Amino acid sequence: MTDAISTGAFVRRAFSEPLPPPPSERGALGWVRANLFGGPLSAALTILSVALLVWMTPGLVRWLLIDAVWSAPDGDACRQAGTGACWAYVRAKLLFFTYGSYPRDMLWRVDLTLLIGAALAVWLLWPDAKRKGLGLVLFLVVYPYVGVMLLHGMGDVTRGLLASVARLTGSQSLADMAANALPVVGTHLWGGIFVSLLVATVGIVVSLPLGVALALGRQSKAPVVRFFCIVLIEVVRGVPLITVLFMANTMLPLFVPANWTPDRLLRPLIGVALFASVYMAEVVRGGLAAVPRGQYEGAMALGLSHWRMMRLIVLPQALTVVIPGIVNSFIALFKDTTLVAIVGIFDFLRAVDTQRLDPTWTGPTISTTGYVFAAAFYFVFCFGMSRYSLMMERRLSYGRKH
């Protein structure tokens, strides 16, 4: 046996290069085979989808782009037979779609508010951003005050404060500011995208903390707290949002004296925020239920107090689990903001809906153009939210991967 191992024999020191996969499994062709024609069902679906695209795309492209009217002074060009989308109409009405009737010389107030809001939102949502605690305080405490002052106008208290500062310092410019800066713009002039964003933001910002509080309250061992939370959640969840809006809009003014009646925009804002909160509470409750008992017990064994246990152990896990549910609620809420139109608020969709009746522009293609534009707007926002949540899910689930 030993002479079988001859010292002069060839011994391969390295592996030979692996052969490439056969051409049918490689490159574009391989990808197509694997992904589009993997089996009979897959092949059938591919063919069906391609056929559908081929059937739809030329018409859509022609209507949306080629035959579309891009600029025109009024609706006449869009009324010609065979024209497609009337983007000129969207361009002419863009200011109304964005700001409603907000006075045109004060639009910077809306722009500035949106800009500050966007900057703060990026700060808070950017996963690697620093000092988020400060950002949160700015967003939840300072920003609402600044926002209301910018959008609605300087309140009497602020004005008075400024005036007294001006008297103390003897500054004429401050006194002028106290008297004239930021005149009140009533909410009856607000409208468009800006109101849609406002309603959605208020709903989202209020619903997350309030929802968590209600979910914790529902699990509370104190019977009064638990009972109150259960009643609130079940009652508000038990009625449609439309009903809440109608109640707020038509019944509330009958209960309270005329000059105590809340602002017409504030009513749906409160309704939407309350509504979003109870749905959020149920989503968060699902997350709390998904945290294993052992986590609670481990935290208690470490001697953590109830609140520290919740804050450090339970809520981080519970909220991570329900991110898809939370974002789902936000997306639903964002689209539900269109319901405020039925109580006479000019949100984005209502603005589109009204302006298509304008005799200067109205025509056979105007309604469709307006609605396509609205659909694109809502899609961009909802898709963006959905993508963000996917990213956050991936980042936050590292800890649970084994």
Added chain:
Amino acid sequence: MKFLAGTLAAVAAFSFGAITPALAQNPANASKTLEQVKARGVLACGSNPGLAGFGIPDEKGVWTGLDVDLCRAIAAAIFNDPNKVRFVPLTAKDRFTALQSGEIDVLSRNGTWTKLRETELGLLWTGVNYYDGQGFMVRKKLNVNSALELSGASICVQQGTTTELNLADFFRTNNMKYEGIAFATSAEAVKAYDAGRCDAYTTDASGLYGERLRLVNPDEHVILPEVISKEPLGPTVRQGDDQWFNLVKWVHFAKLNAEELGVTRANVDERLKSTNPEIRRLLGVEGDFGKPMGLTPDWAYRVIKHVGNYGEVFHRNVGDGSRLKIRRGLNNLWNKGGIMYAPPIR
């Protein structure tokens, strides 16, 4: 669960207990509307959130329309400034509540004057600023000149509306046959008519003119002169404030009288020197007709100066000066074939 039901009942009892007194007493301490408006410095006017020609914001957010201009006229009479109006867009459902609760001072939102609305809701119509009614739109090439020639026609109509019932009544009364094709929404009905599925489309005449603009070729369609139902539209106020009621009513009458007397926005200043006693009384040169309403003697002058007479307002918003091109018809002055008639100012 029982506890929960009990609490709910208690909550319900409490809220309804709270509603009853609020509804029973006249809200917003009526007879003071004018004082409230003056104190507030702005008139709160309930408007349609979007009806072409009657109340609709343009791309700058400025409200335009026949109903909207009535509110501007009231503001002009009170403040000498037609822009001191806050328009509150109201849907059909919450319009009357907003008026009852005192949220608005006057509702000028193409509301049809009916007996029940006035007697049951505690409201008053101060008059009619637009006589509307159901009409028909047909293609010009059909060569139909009257609704009475529509026998045997197929007619597109919106389902479940009084429009549908009026249509049936009209054809039965006139012993004519028709084929009604009903659609869930007016948009669908118009589309079907435009596609040629029916010979005629019917809805309120004011709406027909607006719908016509949305057809592929508006010029190929004509609106027949007959109106087969009564839809008197006008401004509404709360009951219990007669002075305010008179003010709103007479602002409208002043616009009608001005048209009758040929006083327009352009010539109103020159007419101040007129020797015609009626014009002198209208413009406040003679007598003080504003005082009993809590206004200045030149109240009507302000209305005409800032907003114009009824004919001008009609022309600009819904008539030939607009794209709607609605004919005056019933809305013409009484001495020009219509039924718009204002009592004299004296």
